[in-house]
Ligand SMILES: Cc1cc2nc3c(=O)[nH]c(=O)nc-3n(C[C@H](O)[C@H](O)[C@H](O)COP(=O)(O)OP(=O)(O)OC[C@H]3O[C@@H](n4cnc5c(N)ncnc54)[C@H](O)[C@@H]3O)c2cc1C
Ligand code: SF4
């Protein structure tokens with residue numbers, strides 16, 4: 185089969201001798217036997233290291249966990265600086281620092297199975313950045329904290345061992361939960377079936393308990409009052 | 412000079428970083444990959460600690476099981492240290508926020524793994540490594556620890572046997588840089604990737620740190636001990652966790668017959684499967700169907716998913732085709748009881764790259780995560796001792812710049828190192844695998860020596876400086892050749908069978924080999940020595 189791979193300004197066509205194959209295997213085959221200059225990232229081959237996310241025909245996927253078919257077009261993630269071919273510069277460290285997604289103040293409490301289940305999905309995140317690439321808000325606001333960092337903030341807020349939820353809530357107000365349009369693109373592409381959109385919605389609920397209001401809503405009412 | 416340079420951002424490296432920071436040391440963590448892409452994310456089954464939350468257990472039993480599995484060549488005081496500290500390790504992880512599963516009475520849940528006399532492995536579904544590593548990562552960000560991604564370790568900077576830092580290839584720019592430090596910790600993971608296409612390991616587990624210690628004059632040991640995991644998917648070598656058998660999965664052959672107690676230690680089970688496949692011409696399968704879809708999805712969602720993608724089957728309805736493949740490398744950088752590298756000063760090794768003599772001839776499932784966290788914390792105490800600045804010559808940096816330049820300048824080569832690497836992986840599986848014979852090991856050794864002597868015939872095609880993964884993979888291949896030679900030489904010397912090392916002509920343990928083979932480079936020659944176990 186033949187696939188088309190984005191290489192900076194241009195695209196290159198490669199033929200690979202497989203009928204059914206994961207994208208990662210095809211990429212390695214090209215690199216090893218046809219074109220050692222082709223550049224991409226991977227490590228675990230099994231969908232847990234998050235290194236190999238790219239786009240097939242515009243859709244974010246893990247190369248190691250997706251089969252390809254002839255004619256597929258392979259591109260790097262969006263809203264990231266492309267270092268070379270499919271390899272992008274990750275932004276996760278900054279985003280996670282912005283959302284301060286970590287346990288702030290530990291308290292000793294009983295943790296139940298139910299508690300663990302509540303954040304089981306959120307803590308499955310492999311930081312592949314697929315959701316970030318799918319999020320339309322990042323096209324207009326590059327400073328948006330983004331889906332995975334908000335999901336992770338929610339994971340720690342729900343943790344019964346956290347003794348200062350409010351601090352995290354405070355840190356995700358600007359460029360955070362209220363900037364999301366709730367379009368659900370992030371949830372649609374997540375290879376771990378995480379639902380950042382729902383988490384953001386729930387974070388809004390949590391925030392309102394601490395007295396925060398939707399700034400869009402405030403602007404709106406303010407404007408209508410002016411009229 | 413910074414206080415501490417940690418090379419590698421897997422579970423071992425991040426733990427050491429956090430713990431060094433707790434000691435108020437200035438730390439820098441440097442890695443060739445992103446932290447959260449490290450192999451530690453792949454650990455599924457669990458992390459051992461004799462908490463006795465599910466079945467009765469004791470630290471003594473944990474120690475006893477570990478010693479038994481090591482087949483006499485471990486250091487009992489190291490095993491005691493790790494097992495005794497295990498409950499603390501779990502508590503420390505719990506305080507950072509690791510979402511361990513819980514029992515009905517709200518204790519940390521534990522499951523059974525092979526070779527353990529009690530249900531001892533604490534777990535977070537089948538994502539134990541992932542959730543531990545990500546929690547460590549979040550904690551490192553909280554502590555504002557600098558983690559530098561995509562720097563490839565070239566060489567340790569050594570003067571008079573004192574390690575003063577290391578040289579790196581900055582992968583993004585292609586420049587060679589040096590980082591100087593009062594203490595250096597190597598946490599670069601194992602060397603399972605030598606068994607290319609026949610290993611569960613991440614593709615970047617190429618033993619770089621071990622190779623750099625060799626080049627620097629430090630010692631490595633027990634390199635022939637490589638654990639084979641009984642159940643990897645047949646076509647992709649992707650691991651199906653031991654917890655599948657722990658939860659009650661069966662192993663069956665083509666006739667649908669069970670042929671071994673599934674919960675025996677990995678080496679025994681791997682050999683039994685190998686025999687079914689190679690002697691009796693059977694296919695071997697893992698049967699989870701009787702566990703039922705609901706339980707499978709609850710306990711092993713990751714396994715179910717991997718079977719579907721890589722083998723095209725649904726384990727709730729179908730048998731899973733499997734084969735045993737290389738999984739864990741027991742050998743590594745030889746360290747003393749303070750984890751300092753034998754033969755070097757101010758340099759420490761932790762995690763899978765290190766041979767802290769806990770696993771000996773065979774590692775127990777769940778003991779590696781325990782080791783990387785426990786000793787990652789332990790090493791920090793050593794790091795704060797006797798910190799001082801050194802002067803350093805710039806000759807090391809110059810030499811490595813010239814070396815990288817020489818790779819770029821080489822044009823005429825006619826061999827494809829990727830092909831050699833795949834070929835070597837297959838040969839290692841066949842000749843230095845589950846069952847070994849001296850005649851075959853010697854063929855393999857010749858092959859490696861051939862490859863080494865024709866190094867001028869291989870090189871890089873990609874000549875760009877920025878993000879040149881062709882260059883990185885080439886450097887990894889050269890490391891593999893150095894380490895591969897030692898695995899084979901060490902395996903040839905050991906004319907006995909012990910734990911994971913099984914020689915057909917010498918099927919029994921022989922007391923003359925109760926100890927380790929050490930290797931090092933002196934005056935440009937590879938030297939070796941046998942050292943009896945403590
Ligand atoms: C599929 C699988 C399942 C497993 N399951 C379990 C389990 O259930 N329980 C258990 O106890 N153990 C398990 N293990 C073993 C365990 O996961 C590993 O032994 C452990 O995670 C190793 O951790 P580490 O920090 O030493 O190395 P790694 O996690 O491999 O990290 C090594 C780090 O060093 C960096 N590095 C390497 N070379 C260089 C270089 N040249 N320059 C710069 N940086 C470099 C890498 O980028 C990486 O950051 C499993 C292993 C595998 C493969
Ligand atoms: S739901 Fe929100 S975070 Fe998710 S993609 Fe849409 S705008 Fe982005």
Ligand code: SF4
Nearest residue numbers: 309310312313315374
């Ligand atoms: S939330 Fe999903 S898509 Fe986003 S980084 Fe995590 S695993 Fe990837």
Ligand code: FES
Nearest residue numbers: 229233234236248
């Ligand atoms: S290679 Fe690790 S997620 Fe794909």
